[in-house]
Amino acid sequence: MNKNYSGLIIKAQSGFFTVHCEAGRFECRIRGQLNHKRLDTDLATIGDKVIIDVLEDGTGMIKEVCERDSVLARRLPSSSSENKPRYKDHEIQQVLIANVDQAIFVFSCQDPTPNFRMLDRFLVIAAANDIPAIICANKIDLVGNENAVSIFGLYHDIGYQIVYTSTFNEQGMQDLKNLLPGKVSVLAGPSGVGKSSLLNTINPNLGLRVNAISQSSSKGRHTTVYPQLIPTNDQGWVADTPGLRALDFFDIEPEELDAYFVEIAPLVAECTFSNCTHTHEPNCAVVSALIKGEVSKSRYNSFLQMRKQNVQ
Numbered sequence: 001m002n003k004n005y006s007g008l009i010i011k012a013q014s015g016f017f018t019v020h021c022e023a024g025r026f027e028c029r030i031r032g033q034l035n036h037k038r039l040d041t042d043l044a045t046i047g048d049k050v051i052i053d054v055l056e057d058g059t060g061m062i063k064e065v066c067e068r069d070s071v072l073a074r075r076l077p078s079s080s081s082e083n084k085p086r087y088k089d090h091e092i093q094q095v096l097i098a099n100v101d102q103a104i105f106v107f108s109c110q111d112p113t114p115n116f117r118m119l120d121r122f123l124v125i126a127a128a129n130d131i132p133a134i135i136c137a138n139k140i141d142l143v144g145n146e147n148a149v150s151i152f153g154l155y156h157d158i159g160y161q162i163v164y165t166s167t168f169n170e171q172g173m174q175d176l177k178n179l180l181p182g183k184v185s186v187l188a189g190p191s192g193v194g195k196s197s198l199l200n201t202i203n204p205n206l207g208l209r210v211n212a213i214s215q216s217s218s219k220g221r222h223t224t225v226y227p228q229l230i231p232t233n234d235q236g237w238v239a240d241t242p243g244l245r246a247l248d249f250f251d252i253e254p255e256e257l258d259a260y261f262v263e264i265a266p267l268v269a270e271c272t273f274s275n276c277t278h279t280h281e282p283n284c285a286v287v288s289a290l291i292k293g294e295v296s297k298s299r300y301n302s303f304l305q306m307r308k309q310n311v312q
């Protein structure tokens with residue numbers, strides 16, 4: 001007799017899924033019928049809650065993928081091919097992770113100096129996917145609390161939650177740990193900022209390699225790394241997805257960009273032109289706020305840069 005369990009997909013690897021259930025972990029395949037008219041990557045992915053059939057031999061079969069609360073997805077650009085409908089009407093997504101509760105973007109206060117263009121890009125992608133974003137400012141030991149707060153203060157002012165951490169003196173580690181229980185979190189940030197060190201501090205059993213060469217470097221090219229969820233504490237999971245490095249990808253239309261800058265979005269309605277690009281138009285509320293110092297130059301520059309990169 002087959003047994004039914006509900007569980008969570010914690011690893012997905014070319015058609016094979018590792019499903020974590022209360023009863024244990026099972027290597028599963030997915031039922032053919034489910035494969036109907038959906039993108040392969042959209043079928044089931046890490047973070048999906050599933051019902052599985054465990055067979056006599058101990059392997060499993062995913063028989064149902066539960067409805068998703070949220071996804072971190074890359075919308076595939078269909079606008080490039082003439083015949084396909086635009087993705088706003090007919091959305092084609094590549095889902096990286098399902099049911100993400102929050103994204104934690106890690107940057108270091110120093111070594112390397114924070115790349116705010118990249119942080120702003122991450123924040124926009126989180127906003128576009130409707131995923132709450134938290135900033136982790138690591139290596140606080142290198143600059144001290146006060147400097148750390150002034151380096152990242154701008155993000156505090158516009159309403160983001162920031163945790164200041166050090167894996168060296170364990171400052172702030174409890175604040176970070178407190179965010180994780182019972183949630184699926186995505187951790188992303190440039191290499192060298194201390195992501196593996198933070199995860200090792202959170203869960204000492206992980207033994208992740210610190211200072212590991214990034215996946216995109218030549219040395220790592222031949223080893224394919226698959227996305228997976230790794231356990232933290234109290235039923236928390238953190239997505240360690242190499243694909244997230246490719247959060248560099250950008251698939252947001254230039255006209256919708258202003259909606260994803262938290263401090264710019266509320267100003268848009270005050271611009272004279274409803275299709276204002278906030279670049280050269282007269283009576284632009286965003287440019288006025290910039291001049292008054294209510295929108296920071298740094299954030300406005302990120303906005304302009306992302307806009308430009310999107311206009312082909």
Ligand SMILES: Nc1nc2c(ncn2[C@@H]2O[C@H](COP(=O)(O)OP(=O)(O)O)[C@@H](O)[C@H]2O)c(=O)[nH]1
Nearest residue numbers: 139166167168191192193194195196197210211
């Ligand atoms: N000073 C300082 N260095 C750190 C801290 N956390 C990590 N590092 C160092 O930063 C380097 C990169 O760390 P790693 O965890 O591999 O970063 P990742 O590439 O983001 O995974 C290593 O040399 C770590 O020892 C910290 O809190 N303070």
Ligand SMILES: [Mg+2]
Nearest residue numbers: 195196211212
């Ligand atoms: Mg690492």
Ligand SMILES: [Zn+2]
Nearest residue numbers: 271276278284
């Ligand atoms: Zn405007």
